[in-house]
Amino acid sequence: MITIDARKCARDGLCVQACPVNLIRMDGGAVPEEIGGAADRCIRCGHCVAVCPTNALDNALTPAEDYRPVPEDRPDAEAMENLLVSRRSARAFRNKPIAREQLERLLEAARRAPTASNAQQLSWTMIRDPQRLDRVRELSIEWMSGNPARSHYVETARQGRDVILRNATALAVVHGPADYLWTAIDGTIALTYMELLAATMGLGTCWAGLVTAASAAIPDLLPALGVPAGNKVGGAIMLGHPRLKHLLVPPRNAARVTWL
Template structure:
């Protein structure tokens, strides 16, 4: 059965793997056991759902080593009580402590972000993480060159008065990029950055979307060069990262959802 390996003793023939496969790659043989449909191998996007949803662990996938699957804990009542306030309490942090974030923690939030959903599980998001605070500062300076030329007098005035308005004095910035010709690049990068922002918040880190840097990275040769952006890639978003200077004691109000229920 090609890339799927089945333990027939444990297989309940419940058809779950067939139902959850997004690509319709799996079918039942004459006895009801899962097999890869003839000619459908190429449609497998290695999402791992067939293996991950199997309640008896009867299925494995040759291209997805079992050691790379993580246990998936069930949400508990406490999960809602923890996760919702985390999501609501996340703020765009614009004042950072003069203290770098340790490498292991940056790696850890990146490890969450790399697991964010991507269209057809294509996993084409690439990252540039600026770890050296001096390089982050240099990026802000280069970005301001772009902003000056683009004509944003308000930001230029604040910068010239000594206020770091471009990257808000964050010690680090994480930049997400994707192939320039990839249709879902912007969406995949935005989702991955959102995962990273929430993972950062869970560790007490501050973050803020760096829209100005994102625009500069699409337009300013100096910024693109400083980022060492690989050829053929487009930056779709970036996140300032650092330890927040202040704690917010309130969640500010936002508009009611603009929703139509059908």
């Protein structure tokens, strides 16, 4: 699985330190080598290849030729903090579709999000068809109609307001195997990547919590969301061009922290 060019290898042991499942060993000043059975236990994280400063190591499961350099142009801490504190949920969208190229860019970023043990079990549905979005609204309202705690949503919907998707022109749905323990957590991280990038692109997002909750209760909603049998929804967010612009950062509760 692992091959090392001894002429390039600095014998610094960085690959040994980087492997999260201890599949590489190094005896003294020798060239590192994989341990027996490594190919069966490798999680394909790519760390062994990514940390080698001399490009001496290759992993057949994640070939070095498929890697790309880490971008040098990255936001500093202040710019990143400004993005995080200024991001707002959009609950009013313009009637303007998002270009497919922009949606593909969001998906590209989301697929880079970390997953448990690099499992990469997530799949996506990007819904743009107006009739399909209407079907999602219809089934979600049907789910809420039998729940007194959601009666205000139902009444608002009867008044003509879209309480499900807020007139968003796209809905990103992330899903994974029903028996995979981390579908919701992995999905949440991926959707967070997506919404933060969307904020830098001038797009609005809002977590579709009602759709996510309804998907667990109404079997007919899963096909409408493009989720195949055997999978469950890990989360969803509305996407669109925001109708409103936030000029202030609202207050939030102080962090409740226990320092130990």
